[in-house]
Amino acid sequence: MPDHTIQQSLIADQRISDPRSARGRLLTSAARLFREQGYERTTVRDLASDVGIQSGSLFHHFRSKEDILKAVMEETIILNTEIMRAALARAETVRDKLRSLIACELESINGQTGEAMAVLVFEWRSLSDASRAEILKLRDVYEALWMEVLSALEEEGRLKADPFVTRRMLTGALSWTITWYRPGGSMSLEDLTGEIMGMLGL
Amino acid sequence: MPDHTIQQSLIADQRISDPRSARGRLLTSAARLFREQGYERTTVRDLASDVGIQSGSLFHHFRSKEDILKAVMEETIILNTEIMRAALARAETVRDKLRSLIACELESINGQTGEAMAVLVFEWRSLSDASRAEILKLRDVYEALWMEVLSALEEEGRLKADPFVTRRMLTGALSWTITWYRPGGSMSLEDLTGEIMGMLGL
Amino acid sequence: MPDHTIQQSLIADQRISDPRSARGRLLTSAARLFREQGYERTTVRDLASDVGIQSGSLFHHFRSKEDILKAVMEETIILNTEIMRAALARAETVRDKLRSLIACELESINGQTGEAMAVLVFEWRSLSDASRAEILKLRDVYEALWMEVLSALEEEGRLKADPFVTRRMLTGALSWTITWYRPGGSMSLEDLTGEIMGMLGL
Amino acid sequence: MPDHTIQQSLIADQRISDPRSARGRLLTSAARLFREQGYERTTVRDLASDVGIQSGSLFHHFRSKEDILKAVMEETIILNTEIMRAALARAETVRDKLRSLIACELESINGQTGEAMAVLVFEWRSLSDASRAEILKLRDVYEALWMEVLSALEEEGRLKADPFVTRRMLTGALSWTITWYRPGGSMSLEDLTGEIMGMLGL
DNA sequence: AATGAATGAGGGTTCATTCAT
DNA sequence: CATGAATGAACCCTCATTCAT
Numbered sequence: 048m049p050d051h052t053i054q055q056s057l058i059a060d061q062r063i064s065d066p067r068s069a070r071g072r073l074l075t076s077a078a079r080l081f082r083e084q085g086y087e088r089t090t091v092r093d094l095a096s097d098v099g100i101q102s103g104s105l106f107h108h109f110r111s112k113e114d115i116l117k118a119v120m121e122e123t124i125i126l127n128t129e130i131m132r133a134a135l136a137r138a139e140t141v142r143d144k145l146r147s148l149i150a151c152e153l154e155s156i157n158g159q160t161g162e163a164m165a166v167l168v169f170e171w172r173s174l175s176d177a178s179r180a181e182i183l184k185l186r187d188v189y190e191a192l193w194m195e196v197l198s199a200l201e202e203e204g205r206l207k208a209d210p211f212v213t214r215r216m217l218t219g220a221l222s223w224t225i226t227w228y229r230p231g232g233s234m235s236l237e238d239l240t241g242e243i244m245g246m247l248g249l
Numbered sequence: 250m251p252d253h254t255i256q257q258s259l260i261a262d263q264r265i266s267d268p269r270s271a272r273g274r275l276l277t278s279a280a281r282l283f284r285e286q287g288y289e290r291t292t293v294r295d296l297a298s299d300v301g302i303q304s305g306s307l308f309h310h311f312r313s314k315e316d317i318l319k320a321v322m323e324e325t326i327i328l329n330t331e332i333m334r335a336a337l338a339r340a341e342t343v344r345d346k347l348r349s350l351i352a353c354e355l356e357s358i359n360g361q362t363g364e365a366m367a368v369l370v371f372e373w374r375s376l377s378d379a380s381r382a383e384i385l386k387l388r389d390v391y392e393a394l395w396m397e398v399l400s401a402l403e404e405e406g407r408l409k410a411d412p413f414v415t416r417r418m419l420t421g422a423l424s425w426t427i428t429w430y431r432p433g434g435s436m437s438l439e440d441l442t443g444e445i446m447g448m449l450g451l
Numbered sequence: 452m453p454d455h456t457i458q459q460s461l462i463a464d465q466r467i468s469d470p471r472s473a474r475g476r477l478l479t480s481a482a483r484l485f486r487e488q489g490y491e492r493t494t495v496r497d498l499a500s501d502v503g504i505q506s507g508s509l510f511h512h513f514r515s516k517e518d519i520l521k522a523v524m525e526e527t528i529i530l531n532t533e534i535m536r537a538a539l540a541r542a543e544t545v546r547d548k549l550r551s552l553i554a555c556e557l558e559s560i561n562g563q564t565g566e567a568m569a570v571l572v573f574e575w576r577s578l579s580d581a582s583r584a585e586i587l588k589l590r591d592v593y594e595a596l597w598m599e600v601l602s603a604l605e606e607e608g609r610l611k612a613d614p615f616v617t618r619r620m621l622t623g624a625l626s627w628t629i630t631w632y633r634p635g636g637s638m639s640l641e642d643l644t645g646e647i648m649g650m651l652g653l
Numbered sequence: 654m655p656d657h658t659i660q661q662s663l664i665a666d667q668r669i670s671d672p673r674s675a676r677g678r679l680l681t682s683a684a685r686l687f688r689e690q691g692y693e694r695t696t697v698r699d700l701a702s703d704v705g706i707q708s709g710s711l712f713h714h715f716r717s718k719e720d721i722l723k724a725v726m727e728e729t730i731i732l733n734t735e736i737m738r739a740a741l742a743r744a745e746t747v748r749d750k751l752r753s754l755i756a757c758e759l760e761s762i763n764g765q766t767g768e769a770m771a772v773l774v775f776e777w778r779s780l781s782d783a784s785r786a787e788i789l790k791l792r793d794v795y796e797a798l799w800m801e802v803l804s805a806l807e808e809e810g811r812l813k814a815d816p817f818v819t820r821r822m823l824t825g826a827l828s829w830t831i832t833w834y835r836p837g838g839s840m841s842l843e844d845l846t847g848e849i850m851g852m853l854g855l
Numbered sequence: 856a857a858t859g860a861a862t863g864a865g866g867g868t869t870c871a872t873t874c875a876t
Numbered sequence: 877c878a879t880g881a882a883t884g885a886a887c888c889c890t891c892a893t894t895c896a897t
Contacts, residue, residue: 069860085374087289091888103890104861112888169371172287208444212436216448219425220418227417234414242410246418246448271877293871305873306878314871473856489778491693495892507894508857516892573775576691612848616840619833620826620852627825638818646814650822650852675881697867709869710882718867 053129063122070108073098078119078162086116086170116170117178123163124185127155131192141203142249144196150240152221157228157236165225190214207248217243255331265324272310275300280321280364288318288372318372319380325365326387329357333394343405344451346398352442354423359430359438367427392416409450419445457533467526474512477502482523482566490520490574520574521582527567528589531559535596545607546653548600554644556625561632561640569629594618611652621647659735669728676714679704684725684768692722692776722776723784729769730791733761737798747809748855750802756846758827763834763842771831796820806855813854823849 057063064071076097080089091112095102109115134147156164167182174182197210206213220243228239259265266273278299282291293314297304311317336349358366369384376384399412408415422445430441461467468475480501484493495516499506513519538551560568571586578586601614610617624647632643663669670677682703686695697718701708715721740753762770773788780788803816812819826849834845 083374085289087287088375090886092886100860101862102888103863106889107860172290207447212441212444213448215425215429216422216445219423219428220421223417223421223424226421239414242414243418245409246415248448248450292869303879304871305880308872309877489693491691492779494890505858506892507859510893511856576689577694611851616845616848617852619829620849623826623829624822625825626829627821630825631821643818646818647822649813650819650854652852652854696865698865706881707883708867709884712868713881 048133050130050133053133054126057126057129062125064118069098069100073105073108073115074119074122074163077115078123078160078166081116081119081170082162082165086166086173113173113175113178116166116173117182119163120167120170120174120182121185123155123160123167124182124189127151127160127164128185128189128192130155131189135192135196141196141199142205145200145247145249146240146244148193148196149217149221149243150236152217153224153236153239156222156225157230161225164222168222168225205249213247250335252332252335255335256328259328259331264327266320271300275307275310275317276321276324276365279317280325280362280368283318283321283372284364284367288368288375315375315377315380318368318375319384321365322369322372322376322384323387325357325362325369326384326391329353329362329366330387330391330394332357333391337394337398343398343401344407347402347449347451348442348446350395350398351419351423351445352438354419355426355438355441358424358427359432363427366424370424370427407451415449452537454534454537457537458530461530461533466529468522473502477509477512477519478523478526478567481519482527482564482570485520485523485570485574486566490570490577517577517579517582520570520577521586523567524571524574524578524586525589527559527564527571528586528593531555531564531568532589532593532596534559535593539596539600545600545603546609549604549651549653550644550648552597552600553621553625553647554640556621557628557640557643560626560629561634565629568626572626572629609653617651654739656736656739659739660732663732663735668731670724675704675706679711679714679721680725680728680769683721684729684766684772687722687725687776688768688771692772692779719779719781719784722772722779723788725769726773726776726780726788727791729761729766729773730788730795733757733766733770734791734795734798736761737795741798741802747802747805748811751806751853751855752846752850754799754802755823755827755849756842758823759830759842759845762828762831763836767831770828774828774831811855819853 054063058065064074066072066075073094077089077094080093080097084093091105092102094115095105105112105115109118131148131151134151135144138144138147155161171179193214194210197206197214200206201210208216224239228234228236230236234242256265260267266276268274268277275296279291279296282295282299286295292304293307294304296317297307307317311320333350333353336353337346340346340349357363373381395416396412399408399416402408403412410418426441430436430438432438436444458467462469468478470476470479477498481493481498484497484501488497494506495509496506498519499509509519513522535552535555538555539548542548542551559565575583597618598614601610601618604610605614612620628643632638634640660669664671670680672678672681679700683695683700686699686703690699697711698708700721701711711718711721715724737754737757740757741750744750744753761767777785799820800816803812803820806812807816814822830845834840834842836842840848
């Protein structure tokens with residue numbers, strides 16, 4: 048099942064917004080603006096004018112500015128979790144599963160959902176405690192997929208470091224790619240995935 | 250030359266502030282508050298009351314709020330660059346030099362200057378273009394120390410991946426430790442340094 | 452002619468709304484909400500949801516929010532004026548007429564139209580000048596009924612104070628009952644009417 | 654002790670604001686504007702321009718707009734309670750005490766604090782629950798002064814109606830004078846007080 | 856009539872910065 | 877140097893009203 052189909056199915060289930068809907072276009076704009084300028088420095092007027100509506104109209108779609116931030120994070124985690132789950136299902140060996148995880152995460156960070164993923168990392172403190180708790184639940188599901196594979200790999204004796212530490216290192220290293228990796232350059236995401244597998248000795 | 254002495258000498262040269270001076274205490278508070286709440290969500294009143302003065306008095310020490318942010322970043326880079334330079338001088342082999350770099354960076358992120366380092370990473374977008382350019386110059390000096398060692402290591406044929414990519418991965422992985430590593434737990438920074446050297450196959 | 456029949460006849464003449472019509476139900480809701488929360492703090496959405504329609508649909512029944520306020524006031528004065536006129540016709544002596552006026556006004560304030568009457572008193576300043584002028588005309592008719600009786604009583608030498616002052620005192624005292632009198636308690640409106648007549652020495 | 658001296662002493666005790674201070678002038682303006690236009694229709698910009706400052710400067714003196722409303726009510730009750738207490742001390746017979754209460758309340762409603770007293774009556778619903786509770790405590794003290802005198806009068810057998818009902822009637826009748834009584838006309842407040850005593854048969 | 860998305864002016868409030876004292 | 881009242885622009889959000897469907 049290709050990523051596009053997964054997205055369609057999540058839209059049908061109303062777990063994420065249709066990117067062509069008013070709400071969806073708003074979230075796309077928000078992800079970009081929050082990523083470029085930061086959540087606090089982005090005004091609701093910036094956001095409204097970016098999607099071509101008046102600032103008051105935002106509040107027909109979201110109860111508050113923070114609600115928009117939460118939705119950006121929520122929808123990107125939901126989508127990427129499902130994409131990753133599908134990729135894991137296609138992989139056969141545990142090693143392949145890890146490669147899939149790395150490839151998916153790199154794609155999520157440097158592809159279509161890159162801006163939203165950066166927001167997830169950099170605007171974490173702008174969430175209210177209540178919203179943070181909700182997002183953490185989704186994040187736990189996502190992280191569980193990683194830990195399952197890393198633990199299996201450790202049991203096979205093929206992981207040099209502690210799975211927990213390894214995941215932390217990978218999280219940092221992969222999310223940091225947003226600051227320097229440029230798709231379309233001499234190195235493809237495929238290449239990068241290989242390089243990282245190499246560093247892990249796999 | 251111990252770190253403490255390096256600091257003394259930088260203070261004497263007026264390249265960084267004495268932490269006991271009004272300016273120094275202000276920067277320490279700012280680093281902590283900016284790290285905890287974010288730069289935008291920290292008001293100058295928060296800052297002033299944290300050091301026990303009135304908000305108007307801040308502006309006798311700094312021209313603007315952004316000036317405080319810039320100073321936090323500036324001074325932490327200057328200090329850590331010098332500490333790293335001294336550590337490199339003490340190391341004999343290239344491999345030892347790399348270990349020193351990793352150890353220093355981990356220490357800078359998780360030790361005394363941790364809050365300021367986190368600010369450097371997470372509040373980057375709050376800098377004006379002019380300030381950003383100034384900080385970038387200092388950062389280039391710092392990064393040059395890293396690249397020199399990684400290139401030497403590559404020439405020795407002991408580095409598996411591209412030095413540039415390796416540094417990027419390390420930057421992400423090391424800076425991310427701020428979000429999960431807890432000093433005083435079962436793993437010392439020494440242990441962590443070793444684990445990372447291991448991952449690099451060194 | 453009982454009050455109910457007076458109401459029917461005013462509805463037939465289209466001087467007030469049928470309480471079962473959309474417009475009538477809206478005015479009943481409006482009176483209650485304006486009284487409980489105040490006119491300014493009541494939104495048209497509150498009002499619409501209270502009658503089970505969408506806010507946009509309100510404007511098929513009334514030109515503006517203020518128009519609703521005006522109608523609440525207008526219809527309650529018209530109704531109570533006619534009820535009072537009928538009561539006066541039934542009373543024989545001048546003293547009985549005064550008792551009827553007091554009883555009617557107490558009933559209007561603490562009975563079915565109580566909410567609307569409270570709105571009339573407390574939301575006066577929310578009317579535009581134009582609306583205020585219209586309501587004042589109706590109020591003059593209502594007040595003329597009172598002054599006629601009080602003047603007659605003075606001519607009979609049975610009123611201790613000036614009719615004008617007496618009416619003002621009664622207006623204040625009677626309208627204030629809305630804040631403390633509870634129907635169904637130990638004192639009936641009949642009792643209260645008697646008590647007030649007593650205070651006037653009648 | 655003249656009213657002016659009572660005010661001075663309350664200012665010295667910081668129970669009310671000096672009318673010449675920034676805070677005091679603000680409260681005077683607020684009372685007038687809230688009375689003329691209503692609390693909700695008065696914007697903080699109206700208020701600020703009325704005292705000749707910028708809207709943001711209001712918030713150096715009061716935490717919120719509602720805080721201003723609360724202060725208007727609070728200070729006027731405190732002042733009038735003390736003025737009334739002093740007047741009671743000067744009166745000798747119970748009948749004189751009641752006359753003093755009526756005279757004081759008429760003065761409070763139609764004199765210097767008239768606007769604030771009107772706000773107290775008409776803007777009650779604009780207070781938050783918390784503020785309302787605070788004001789109610791002060792109001793209870795004020796009302797206790799009334800009930801004490803009315804109860805004493807009843808024991809002397811000189812009060813025709815129930816003290817509770819009498820007070821309610823008087824509250825309504827006296828507060829309503831704000832809507833029609835004009836000082837400087839043919840009837841003085843002294844005259845009006847006499848007229849009311851007469852109505853009560855005293 | 857009814858809908859409900861959109862409007863856009865205006866609301867209360869915040870906050871970095873200034874400056875007379 | 878320190879104060880703290882004052883500034884004024886900008887912020888998020890509300891809401892009566894409109895209008896295409």
